[in-house]
Amino acid sequence: MTVPEHAPILTIEGLDVTFRRSTVKAVDGFNLTLGRERFGIVGESGSGKSTAGRAIMRLLPKSARIEAKEMRFGGRSLPECSEKEMRSLRGREIALIMQDPRYSLNPVLTVGNQVAEAALLHLGLKGKAGRDKAREMLSHVRIRDVDRVMDLYPHQISGGMGQRVMIAMMLLAKPRLVIADEPTSALDVSVRHEVLKLLDELVRENNSGLILISHDIRMVAAFCERIAVMYKGRIVEMLTSLSDARHPYTKGLIAAMPDPRHPVRRLSTLDRSVLEALS
Amino acid sequence: MSETMIEVRDLDVVFDRGSPQENHVVRSVSFQAAKGETLGIVGESGCGKSTVLRCIAGLESHWSGEIHLAGRLVGKERSRDELKSAQMVFQDPYGSLHPRHRIGMALAEPHRAMGIGEGWNAVAGALTQVGLPADFANRFPHELSGGQRQRVAIARALMLSPPILLLDEPTSALDVSVQAEVLNLMCDLRDERTLTLLLVSHDLAVIGHMCDRVLVMKEGVFVDELTKDDIRFGRTHHEYSATLFEASLLGDDAPDAMARGAEAGFGS
Numbered sequence: 001m002t003v004p005e006h007a008p009i010l011t012i013e014g015l016d017v018t019f020r021r022s023t024v025k026a027v028d029g030f031n032l033t034l035g036r037e038r039f040g041i042v043g044e045s046g047s048g049k050s051t052a053g054r055a056i057m058r059l060l061p062k063s064a065r066i067e068a069k070e071m072r073f074g075g076r077s078l079p080e081c082s083e084k085e086m087r088s089l090r091g092r093e094i095a096l097i098m099q100d101p102r103y104s105l106n107p108v109l110t111v112g113n114q115v116a117e118a119a120l121l122h123l124g125l126k127g128k129a130g131r132d133k134a135r136e137m138l139s140h141v142r143i144r145d146v147d148r149v150m151d152l153y154p155h156q157i158s159g160g161m162g163q164r165v166m167i168a169m170m171l172l173a174k175p176r177l178v179i180a181d182e183p184t185s186a187l188d189v190s191v192r193h194e195v196l197k198l199l200d201e202l203v204r205e206n207n208s209g210l211i212l213i214s215h216d217i218r219m220v221a222a223f224c225e226r227i228a229v230m231y232k233g234r235i236v237e238m239l240t241s242l243s244d245a246r247h248p249y250t251k252g253l254i255a256a257m258p259d260p261r262h263p264v265r266r267l268s269t270l271d272r273s274v275l276e277a278l279s
Numbered sequence: 280m281s282e283t284m285i286e287v288r289d290l291d292v293v294f295d296r297g298s299p300q301e302n303h304v305v306r307s308v309s310f311q312a313a314k315g316e317t318l319g320i321v322g323e324s325g326c327g328k329s330t331v332l333r334c335i336a337g338l339e340s341h342w343s344g345e346i347h348l349a350g351r352l353v354g355k356e357r358s359r360d361e362l363k364s365a366q367m368v369f370q371d372p373y374g375s376l377h378p379r380h381r382i383g384m385a386l387a388e389p390h391r392a393m394g395i396g397e398g399w400n401a402v403a404g405a406l407t408q409v410g411l412p413a414d415f416a417n418r419f420p421h422e423l424s425g426g427q428r429q430r431v432a433i434a435r436a437l438m439l440s441p442p443i444l445l446l447d448e449p450t451s452a453l454d455v456s457v458q459a460e461v462l463n464l465m466c467d468l469r470d471e472r473t474l475t476l477l478l479v480s481h482d483l484a485v486i487g488h489m490c491d492r493v494l495v496m497k498e499g500v501f502v503d504e505l506t507k508d509d510i511r512f513g514r515t516h517h518e519y520s521a522t523l524f525e526a527s528l529l530g531d532d533a534p535d536a537m538a539r540g541a542e543a544g545f546g547s
Contacts, residue, residue: 044454159324188323189481193526215454256459260487260510266466267459267488
């Protein structure tokens with residue numbers, strides 16, 4: 001299926017997610033039109049940012065009810081896809097990169113075998129062809145000494161390297177949409193930057209769209225062209241630059257970040273009663 | 280010159296000495312902190328920063344060198360009095376409170392452990408001083424948010440009124456807005472009680488905000504020492520600290536995709 005270059009990859013209108021019989025919407029009226037761009041979603045824990053990401057992949061537990069006026073990926077309407085169709089989309093066309101490689105990699109498979117498994121699953125490459133593809137992908141994510149790393153188990157590699165392996169696996173099938181949910185929060189500050197840069201490069205190379213979900217507003221601002229700020233399940237503000245922030249929640253989040261370049265004795269904190277009154 | 284509260288000389292830590300996995304974690308480091316000072320140690324995981332903290336707290340036994348706390352030389356085994364001079368706050372507020380003990384129980388524990396009474400009378404005061412209502416004493420840890428739990432951990436560390444507080448990544452499990460509240464609380468308590476803080480973190484922004492002086496640690500040694508002004512103006516004296524600055528997105532050349540905007544070649 002070919003999609004014209006300018007067509008949006010993903011269109012979401014009025015996405016609501018509720019859990020069980022609760023009437024509280026975990027995601028409330030989420031709208032998004034995503035092109036071949038890097039789009040950030042920020043907010044505190046519990047703001048619904050990850051739930052929105054997972055709703056797109058339909059990876060929420062059975063207790064979740066997903067309702068949307070429209071949710072289209074390419075030519076397909078995601079809520080109408082069967083589970084089988086979703087399975088073929090996941091990984092191949094939409095990839096999800098999660099926070100902690102220690103939990104998202106299979107602990108009893110060597111790195112080489114896991115990446116080769118992805119190659120078999122998405123590209124149908126068997127045996128040696130799969131391993132060759134894995135080797136190629138791993139060197140593409142700049143892992144040195146690939147042959148040695150191929151035979152290591154996830155617990156034998158560092159977090160930064162684990163996240164590169166995840167990226168290699170996820171981008172192997174050249175997905176059109178990559179959802180990265182806190183991809184660097186479990187990593188050291190010094191490797192975060194590298195991993196993000198790598199992710200960014202590969203996403204550009206594949207000409208895909210990227211949704212970067214994180215609580216770190218500074219990091220997201222550095223890597224994304226547009227940011228949605230979520231609070232209590234709603235997008236309260238869409239930004240193209242942090243300096244344009246108008247909503248008190250966004251301003252509060254920005255002001256709460258310590259910045260040694262502008263020393264203050266006390267950091268400002270969110271005034272939740274004001275926010276409560278607004279919503 | 281003001282009183283020296285923490286003095287460490289030639290601290291050396293080796294795990295599994297003599298075995299093939301011998302791991303020289305901390306390599307002969309020395310530093311001091313004066314009364315009321317906040318000293319930071321920054322570095323990536325595995326650089327040995329938490330180990331230094333654990334040695335000072337008396338939680339490690341594989342070290343050599345000298346540690347003086349509040350002017351007193353302390354050994355590997357600590358007497359009750361020595362333990363009272365420094366208390367620790369850990370990173371994960373979920374893991375550091377007993378899940379089946381009520382908050383009041385957790386806060387009274389230091390008094391019992393030191394054999395100075397039941398400690399119940401001090402619980403309410405300890406909670407209010409960290410900005411929590413006194414009736415939280417009846418709650419269990421799972422009934423509290425992450426920020427509230429970290430407040431409880433701080434209250435517990437202060438139960439014995441130690442002059443020194445050792446903080447191991449105290450806010451890395453928290454949201455920025457909650458982090459700001461906890462950092463403010465620590466500043467207030469420090470100023471109220473003239474506490475000496477030793478703060479370990481990988482987050483240069485947090486360290487720079489809190490500390491008067493920062494030691495940059497890499498592979499078991501201090502490679503750089505930065506003042507508050509150094510951090511403010513991005514002055515570093517070692518390549519590694521410069522890397523840290525850049526990675527913290529605090530450097531001048533921090534990438535700003537939004538500023539680049541059109542040039543990025545993406546978009547509609």
